[in-house]
Each structure stands twice: as C-alpha cells, then as structure tokens.
Amino acid sequence: MSQPNTPLLFLLFISPFLLLFHTSFSQQNDTVSCPLDFEVLRRLTQGLSPSGDQCQFILQGLRLVQSDYLKRTNSFLPRVDSAESCWQAYQTLYNQLVPSFDIRKNCGFQTDWIAKGCNNITSRVEYESNNSAETLAAVTTACNQSLLNSSPCATCTTSLSSLQPSDSINATVGNVSDCTAYRSIYAAAFANSFGPDDKGNAECLFSLNFTPVKSSSNKGKKAVIVVIVVLGFLVLLLCGSGFWLIRRNKLKNKIRQREITRRWSDLNMNVSNLALESINSSTTLIRFTFDDIKEATKNFSRLNIIGRGGYGNVYKGVLPDGSEVALKRFKNCSAAGDASFAHEVEVIASVRHVNLVALRGYCTATTNFEGHQRIIVCDLVKNGSLHDHLFGSLGTKLSWPVRQKIALGTARGLAYLHHGAQPSIIHRDIKGSNILLDEDFEPKVADFGLAKFAPEGVTHVSTRVAGTMGYVAPEYALYGQLTERSDVYSFGVVLLELLSGKKALIVKNDEQHTLVADWAWGLVRSGRALEVIEEGIPELGSLEVVEKYVLLAVLCSHPQLYARPTMDQVVKILDMGLAIPTIPERPIPLTAGIDDIEKSVSSNWGSGRVSSYSRLQTLKVVTEQSS
Ligand SMILES: *[C@@H]1O[C@H](CO)[C@@H](O)[C@H](O)[C@H]1NC(C)=O
Ligand SMILES: *[C@@H]1O[C@H](CO)[C@@H](O)[C@H](O)[C@H]1NC(C)=O
Ligand SMILES: *[C@@H]1O[C@H](CO)[C@@H](O)[C@H](O)[C@H]1NC(C)=O
Ligand SMILES: *[C@@H]1O[C@H](CO)[C@@H](O)[C@H](O)[C@H]1NC(C)=O
Ligand SMILES: *[C@@H]1O[C@H](CO)[C@@H](O)[C@H](O)[C@H]1NC(C)=O
Numbered sequence: 001m002s003q004p005n006t007p008l009l010f011l012l013f014i015s016p017f018l019l020l021f022h023t024s025f026s027q028q029n030d031t032v033s034c035p036l037d038f039e040v041l042r043r044l045t046q047g048l049s050p051s052g053d054q055c056q057f058i059l060q061g062l063r064l065v066q067s068d069y070l071k072r073t074n075s076f077l078p079r080v081d082s083a084e085s086c087w088q089a090y091q092t093l094y095n096q097l098v099p100s101f102d103i104r105k106n107c108g109f110q111t112d113w114i115a116k117g118c119n120n121i122t123s124r125v126e127y128e129s130n131n132s133a134e135t136l137a138a139v140t141t142a143c144n145q146s147l148l149n150s151s152p153c154a155t156c157t158t159s160l161s162s163l164q165p166s167d168s169i170n171a172t173v174g175n176v177s178d179c180t181a182y183r184s185i186y187a188a189a190f191a192n193s194f195g196p197d198d199k200g201n202a203e204c205l206f207s208l209n210f211t212p213v214k215s216s217s218n219k220g221k222k223a224v225i226v227v228i229v230v231l232g233f234l235v236l237l238l239c240g241s242g243f244w245l246i247r248r249n250k251l252k253n254k255i256r257q258r259e260i261t262r263r264w265s266d267l268n269m270n271v272s273n274l275a276l277e278s279i280n281s282s283t284t285l286i287r288f289t290f291d292d293i294k295e296a297t298k299n300f301s302r303l304n305i306i307g308r309g310g311y312g313n314v315y316k317g318v319l320p321d322g323s324e325v326a327l328k329r330f331k332n333c334s335a336a337g338d339a340s341f342a343h344e345v346e347v348i349a350s351v352r353h354v355n356l357v358a359l360r361g362y363c364t365a366t367t368n369f370e371g372h373q374r375i376i377v378c379d380l381v382k383n384g385s386l387h388d389h390l391f392g393s394l395g396t397k398l399s400w401p402v403r404q405k406i407a408l409g410t411a412r413g414l415a416y417l418h419h420g421a422q423p424s425i426i427h428r429d430i431k432g433s434n435i436l437l438d439e440d441f442e443p444k445v446a447d448f449g450l451a452k453f454a455p456e457g458v459t460h461v462s463t464r465v466a467g468t469m470g471y472v473a474p475e476y477a478l479y480g481q482l483t484e485r486s487d488v489y490s491f492g493v494v495l496l497e498l499l500s501g502k503k504a505l506i507v508k509n510d511e512q513h514t515l516v517a518d519w520a521w522g523l524v525r526s527g528r529a530l531e532v533i534e535e536g537i538p539e540l541g542s543l544e545v546v547e548k549y550v551l552l553a554v555l556c557s558h559p560q561l562y563a564r565p566t567m568d569q570v571v572k573i574l575d576m577g578l579a580i581p582t583i584p585e586r587p588i589p590l591t592a593g594i595d596d597i598e599k600s601v602s603s604n605w606g607s608g609r610v611s612s613y614s615r616l617q618t619l620k621v622v623t624e625q626s627s
Contacts, residue, residue, distance in 0.1 A: 326378045
C-alpha cells in the first residue's frame with residue numbers, strides 16, 4: 001500500500017517546480033527571438049526626439065527597421081512566431097525616447113501585423129518578379145543618390161510610384177507594411193547605396209523627422225513664387241509654341257483646304273441623306289449634318305452661346321424632336337484627324353453613367369466659308385456648373401448635404417471613367433467649371449476624354465500638360481507623367497474648393513498666391529482641419545464627418561501620386577465609411593525651396609529629367625532678376 005504512494009508523493013512534491021519549469025520553458029518556445037535589429041533606429045534617433053504624430057513615427061520607424069532586415073536577409077517580414085518579441089524589442093527602444101507609451105495599445109497595432117505585408121509577399125525575389133527589369137533599373141537610377149534634399153527625394157519617390165503591386169489600402173493584410181510601404185522599404189534596402197539608416201533615406205523614404213519643424217514663412221513665400229513662375233512659364237511656353245504651330249498650320253492648310261473643300265462638300269451631300277441615322281446601334285450615337293447643327297443653334301447665334309473655353313464655344317441648341325442639347329464647337333480643326341476623332345467620340349459615347357454628361361452625337365464637315373468643323377452634341381445640364389455656384393453670381397450658399405451629394409456623385413463619375421469604362425479614360429481637366437449640376441444638384445462630369453481633341457497645333461505641346469492652373473498634379477506638370485492619379489489630384493483640389501469656398505489658386509494680392517492644397521495641408525498638419533471649412537454652410541453635419549472630408553481632400557491632393565487613393569477607394573471612403581489611410585508627410589517637389597533646387601540642379605540627372613529641372617533653373621534666374 002505504501003509502495004504506490006511514494007511516487008505519488010514525490011510527484012506532488014515536485015509539481016510546483018515542474019509547473020514553473022514548464023511555463024518558463026514554453027514561453028521561450030512560442031516566442032522566437034526577434035530577427036529585426038532595432039539598433040538601426042536607435043542610432044538614428046540618438047540625442048533627438050521624434051516630432052509629429054507618435055503613432056506615425058512608430059509605424060515609419062518600424063518600416064525603416066524592416067528595410068534594414070530586408071537588406072540583410074532578402075526577406076521583408078520576420079516570422080509570425082517572432083512577432084511578440086519584436087514588438088517587445090521595439091517597445092523597449094521606444095520607451096527610451098518616450099517613457100511609458102504602450103505602442104501597440106495606444107496605436108492599435110495588432111501583434112501579428114508585424115509579420116504580415118503586402119499581398120503576402122515575403123521575399124525580395126518575389127517582389128522583384130512583379131516588376132520589369134526596366135522599372136527596377138529606373139528606380140535605382142532615380143534613388144541611388146543622397147536624398148537629403150527635396151528635389152532628389154521627389155525624383156526618387158516619383159519613380160517609386162511605378163513599382164507593383166500598387167494598392168495602397170488592403171485591409172485584409174497586416175497594414176503595418178502595406179504595398180505602398182513596401183516601395184520605400186525596398187528602395188531604401190536595394191536602390192539606394194546609403195542604406196536604410198542614412199538620414200536622407202529616413203527623412204525622404206520614411207518621412208521620419210526628428211527635429212522640430214522650422215517656422216518658414218520666408219521660405220514659404222519663395223516657394224510660392226517658384227510655383228507660380230513655373231506654372232506661368234509653362235503656360236507661356238504652351239501659348240507661344242501653340243501660336244507658332246497654328247500659324248504654320250494655317251498657311252499649309254489654306255492651300256490644301258481649297259482642294260479638299262470641294263471634295264468634302266460633295267461628300268456632305270451624301271452624308272445629309274444619312275442624317276440622324278445611328279451609326280452604332282449599341283450606343284445610339286448620332287452623326288449630325290452641319291445643316292442640322294446650324295438649325296439647332298440658329299446658325300450659331302451669339303444668343304445661344306452658353307460657354308467659352310480653350311477648345312471653342314459651347315452653344316445651346318434644340319433638336320427637331322424638341323430636346324435641348326449643348327453643342328461644343330472645336331476651333332481650328334483640320335480634316336486630317338477625322339477618323340480618329342470619330343473613333344474617340346464613339347468610345348466616349350459608349351461611356352454612360354448618371355454622373356457623366358451623356359454624348360448624343362457629333363458632326364464633322366468642311367464648309368466653304370467656315371473651314372473644317374468638328375462639333376459634339378451632349379445632353380444639356382441646366383443648373384450651371386459647380387464653379388458658377390461656388391464663385392459665380394448664382395446666389396445662395398450650397399448646403400452641406402448638397403455639397404456631400406456633389407462630392408460623392410463626382411467621385412462616382414470619375415471612378416466609373418477610371419475603373420468601369422473599357423478602355424479606361426483619364427479626364428485630364430477636372431475643375432469646377434467641368435462639373436455640371438442638374439435641377440436636383442446631381443453632379444455630371446463634362447468634357448472627359450476631350451483633351452485629345454484640342455485644336456491641332458496645340459495638341460503637340462499640350463500632350464505635356466493639358467489642364468488648368470491650380471488643378472494640375474505636380475508630376476504631370478513637371479514630368480508629363482499622366483495617370484489616373486493625376487485626376488485624383490484635381491478631384492482633391494475641387495473637393496477643397498467645395499469645402500472651403502476658396503479657389504484652387506488663392507490670390508491674396510497681386511504678388512501672393514497660394515495653392516488651396518498647400519493652404520489646407522498647413523491647417524490639417526497643425527491639427528486645425530475644421531478651419532478649412534467655409535463659414536456659414538447651412539445644415540452642416542457632424543464635425544467628425546466634415547473633418548473626414550477635409551482629410552480625404554488633402555490626401556487626394558497630395559503631391560506624391562502614390563500617396564493618393566484611387567477613385568474607387570475615394571467612393572468607398574465617402575460612401576461606406578471606409579477609414580482614411582494616414583496622410584504621409586509631403587516632400588513637396590513643387591514647393592521646394594530655391595536653395596534645394598539650386599543644389600540639386602548641380603548634381604547628376606538622368607537625361608529625361610534634365611529638361612524640367614533646367615527649366616526650374618532658368619526660372620530661378622528669372623526670379624532673381626525680377627527681385
Ligand atoms: C516547442 O515547439 C515545438 C514546435 O513548435 C513543439 O514540438 C514542442 O513540443 C514545444 N516544446 C514545449 C516544451 O512546449
Ligand atoms: C495570405 O496568407 C493568408 C494566410 O496564410 C491567406 O489566408 C491569404 O489567402 C493569403 N493571401 C494572398 C493574397 O495570398
Ligand atoms: C489597419 O487597418 C485597420 C482596419 O483593418 C485600421 O483600423 C487601422 O487603422 C489600420 N492601421 C494602420 C496603421 O494603417
Ligand atoms: C488584398 O489582399 C487580398 C488577400 O489578402 C488579395 O486577394 C487582394 O487581391 C488584395 N487586393 C489588391 C487590390 O491587391
Ligand atoms: C549606387 O552608386 C554607388 C556609387 O555611387 C555604387 O557603388 C552602387 O553600386 C550603386 N548602387 C546600385 C544599386 O546601383
């Protein structure tokens with residue numbers, strides 16, 4: 001009887017030790033030591049304190065440490081079983097900078113996020129296989145230099161935007177290092193030989209600022225002058241070469257035109273017989289004759305003019321069936337591009353959406369007295385444009401619900417152009433006067449896809465920049481880089497106009513101009529987002545929602561294109577309350593101080609970039625002479 005008791009007693013006696021032993025052992029077992037080296041961040045932050053939003057700093061600091069890890073091991077992410085010890089290591093480091101701040105608790109990071117990333121990509125090889133060798137080489141060319149100054153930084157970050165995968169919001173994957181972050185993590189590890197712990201990389205690629213921001217009113221003024229002069233110069237250049245080309249074309253065309261005119265008027269006789277016949281049954285696009293058009297507009301009566309634009313006049317007209325339409329008559333056309341014009345018009349006509357102005361038909365003709373004609377016929381939207389309502393004489397202030405309706409409708413229309421239409425269409429010239437309102441204030445975006453039909457001569461120049469001052473995205477203005485995200489920028493500017501009642505280019509007096517995007521960013525940055533809102537808007541909604549609109553507008557008008565959301569995401573944010581991603585700091589390529597530009601033009605540039613920056617240099621001389 002006593003025999004079996006002995007082992008039992010023994011067991012009872014040692015069990016507390018076993019338990020202790022077991023817990024300490026298993027803790028070691030499920031927490032593998034962290035492979036990330038937070039020393040990198042410690043070295044950078046020595047003797048300095050982080051400035052700006054703490055959680056943002058923590059997030060970006062972590063990305064920098066991940067970049068160092070990538071460089072050493074070719075792997076983006078630590079294993080998930082080391083996640084806990086990595087957070088603990090980071091916590092220890094961070095508490096040396098800011099005592100008693102629980103980073104996971106206060107910033108809402110989940111433990112496993114540190115081990116998850118963009119579309120589950122873990123290795124360098126995997127990431128590079130998403131990109132062509134050319135793209136990777138271009139990134140290295142742009143980024144393998146000191147990124148301490150704004151201009152090299154802008155060159156580098158602009159090149160990063162071509163890296164894939166591009167999605168910036170993917171909530172299903174741990175968002176500590178989403179696809180946008182991967183670009184910087186990759187570039188700091190492999191494209192820039194200084195490495196992730198270089199101060200230039202930390203500031204440029206990870207937006208880590210350690211020193212308090214200097215008050216820079218003087219610098220700001222200079223910067224604004226640079227912006228204005230750059231845009232002014234571009235416009236001058238555009239106009240100058242436009243005039244020259246038009247004059248040259250006119251001379252050439254006059255001779256050709258005489259021959260062609262006779263042949264075309266014969267042809268038109270035949271076309272007349274086909275009047276009002278649908279050329280494409282699926283889109284019911286109508287090809288009008290010139291006589292139809294003349295009749296509809298009372299022979300282009302001055303009284304029927306409802307708009308004047310760079311492309312030509314817009315007339316109000318009435319079709320034989322009694323429906324009212326808007327007719328846009330392009331200036332200075334030649335018959336040469338008619339085939340592609342007809343094709344483009346068909347593409348545009350096939351795009352139908354409640355927030356897009358519908359195209360009814362078009363007309364091309366050569367007349368004896370008025371030269372070659374191109375006219376498009378659209379539905380008439382009767383309640384004026386957003387620009388008229390915000391800045392024109394159209395009276396009362398729009399209420400908040402109406403402004404929300406306009407913002408959401410415009411976003412939907414543009415999202416359809418970018419993501420719904422086949423092929424997708426980039427608008428290029430989004431501005432208040434291109435957003436028309438119907439009787440119920442439902443917005444309808446006009447003029448999409450029409451930049452291609454600018455008068456001949458001007459097109460050659462304006463392939464570089466077709467757009468309107470104050471609304472054009474910086475990368476498009478500087479590099480001629482045109483993507484859907486240039487439209488997102490212009491949308492952001494329009495949204496800011498809608499919220500603030502201020503114009504895209506705020507004119508203080510003859511010499512001082514500010515971009516509304518810069519002004520709003522300044523307020524948001526100093527925590528005063530609600531001051532962006534125009535005073536006295538009727539029926540203003542909850543301030544939380546109002547602030548969300550401001551943040552979204554600032555994010556959309558971010559100077560770095562990869563920071564901007566897509567129009568699809570904008571719709572989701574406005575419509576379904578999707579959270580707004582954090583707004584990255586701005587390296588601000590356009591408003592770079594003159595000193596930065598001076599330094600950067602003397603360093604080496606890839607041949608493609610010389611032109612825009614030498615232009616800036618020329619401008620610098622101009623500003624110096626004038627001041
Ligand atoms: C440690 O982990 C391994 C595998 O993850 C497991 O097989 C082993 O039983 C664990 N040891 C202890 C003491 O928990
Ligand atoms: C990423 O990994 C998780 C878990 O391993 C899996 O459920 C998910 O489908 C993966 N996603 C992709 C895009 O591969
Ligand atoms: C990560 O995504 C969640 C939603 O899935 C969001 O609440 C959180 O703010 C995001 N965190 C960061 C750091 O972006
Ligand atoms: C987001 O992640 C999921 C899996 O986690 C993936 O299936 C999806 O394609 C991703 N979205 C984009 C736009 O990359
Ligand atoms: C970057 O430039 C340095 C010399 O300035 C060179 O040694 C290095 O190989 C380059 N790095 C890459 C990735 O091309």
